[in-house]
Amino acid sequence: PVDPQASFPLTPEGVLAKVFGFSGFRGLQQDAVETVMRGEDVLVLMPTGGGKSLCYQVPALCRDGMGLVISPLIALMDDQVAGLRQLGVRAAALHSGLEPDERDELQSDLRNGRIDILYISPERLLQPATANFLSKRQISLIAIDEAHCISAWGHEFRPEYRALASLPEMFPGVPRIALTATADPRTRNDILNALGMPEARVLMASFHRPNLIVEARAKASESRQLLDTLQSHREGASIVYCGSRNKTERVATMLRDKGLTALPFHAGLSALEKRATLMRFRSGEEMVIVATIAFGMGIDRPDVRCVVHLDMPSSPEAYYQQIGRAGRDGEPSDTLLLYGGEDMARARYWLEQSSAPDHEKRVMQARLESMIALTETTGCRTQALLACFGENLPQPCGHCDNCINPVSTFDGTQAAQKVLSAIYRTGQRLGAVQLSNILRGKTNETIERNAYQHLSVFGIGKEHSEQWWRAVIRQLIARGAIRMHGEYGSLALQSDIARPILRGEERVALRLEAKAALSASAGSNG
Ligand code: ADP
Ligand code: ZN
Secondary structure, eight states, rough: OOOOOOOSOOOOHHHHHHHHSSSSOTTHHHHHHHHHHHOOOOOEOOTTTSOOOHHHHHHHHHHHSSSEOOSSSSSHHHHHHHHHHHTOOOOEEEEETOHHHHHHHHHHHHHHOOOOEEOOHHHHHHSSSHOOOOOOOOEEEEEEGGGGGTTTTSTTTTTTHHHHGHHHHHTTTTOOEESSSOHHHHHHHHHHHHTOOTEEEEEEOOOOOTEEEEEEOOOOSSHHHHHHHHHHHSSSEEEEOOOSSHHHHHHHHHHHHHTTEEEEEEETTTTTHHHHHHHHHTTTEEEEEOOOSSOTTOOTTTTTTEESSSSOOSHHHHHHHHHTOOTTTSSSHHHEEEEEEHHHHHHHHHHHHHOOOOOHOOOOOOOOHHHHHHHHOSSOOHHHHHHHOOOOOOOOOSSSHHHHHHHOEEEEHHHHHHHHHHHHHHHHHHHHHHHHHHHOOOOOOHHHHHTTGGSTTTTTTTSSSHHHHHHHHHHHHHHEEEEEEEETTTEEOHHHHHHHTTTTTOOOEEOOOHHHSTTTTTOOOO
């Protein structure tokens, strides 16, 4: 406990007030704290920013002994320890990044019982010497942070988390509290089973973040759309997620050329570059981080005003976590997902090519399909997103793009047939841009070289813009009627789904896109 001479009783409320300076618990915190205080196991599901840390920090300071906190990332541990030390809590982190003298000092502190909360990596905890040493100490609780890392279904699987199944043998009778912001039912069950606590109490907060404006838009001109969005957010920070390292570099350069402060962040940077970027990000400077998913866990800047995805996330869970980095201070914040049909088809193609074991592939495919469905949804996006986590939001949110501009649909069967015929007649080897050209009767070198202008489908869709046709193609991809084959973006028919449409046995309802994206003059480098 914090200070043996402390005059206040070490009740949870007392610790909350005296150590953390907060006047009351939020949401499910009190329930979580009381469960651990009774010595019972619990799984806490709360969105990012929901206040998970206090759920174990408070009981760790109230109960006798030292609290162990298992955490997957050194940066995460160091952040938490620094925060706690500022509050006067005797916290430390034990991981491979310690200097020899730091390690010696920590060992002596541990031996003398001078640590109240110890953050530790799973691989470190399970090293025989460490395990042996710690199992002889009095341990108040074991917190398993980012517990979804234990799930092979999860998007941040860490094999070393699997070994945490042996915790009850090493520390019999010590209550465990697992915490995560990933809440889909499958991951939840996986965590409980893998930790061997199927009967544990499950506390799940609502994942609704009313201050986040969820918006998705078809890609028309990626750079233009990105700039427009970022320029309306001159204060605070913005995060732009990209699917590849190269792209983060390219986009960051483009943004700097336009006068914004923009830095790339991805796993290919040196440790030094990463640290420097993170420091600037944390300093509160107004800036844009252009990142791969490597920029994620432990990012705790309250005033991220905007998160943009230039490429589609791999699953609704990943998407939710990434947009969840916006608006942690509770202020209104915007999120924008730009999506395109070829991106969807490409993601499917690469997954199909992946050498992952079959069962993993099937799970990843199911996640990708939920993500695609979420992107194409015509109803409230917030409701659709929460439904992925088994949560039912009774009313539409009122502030996502589909709530603000309700989507209308039209009978697009004929348009779909034109697209599918054009793909078939041109030998299933073209991408969306050339197909739109053919439908609109535009010639170019490729079209002439292959004599496509003589086909019956040439010019059968003159009345619509390129953007309009690309929107139709995208929706047919999302529906599964068109797939990509080969890595160069060639589109082919998925015959079991395409054939009934071509024969007129199945009607196709298409969404009418926002007018701006459809005007014939819109840009076309999506
Ligand atoms: P999570 O780990 O769930 O993402 P944190 O534990 O980092 O969330 O908490 C998010 C923020 O909310 C922190 O700044 C924290 O100090 C604050 N917070 C948490 N609980 C309370 C509370 N009961 N009263 C006031 N602020 C709180
Ligand atoms: Zn909505």
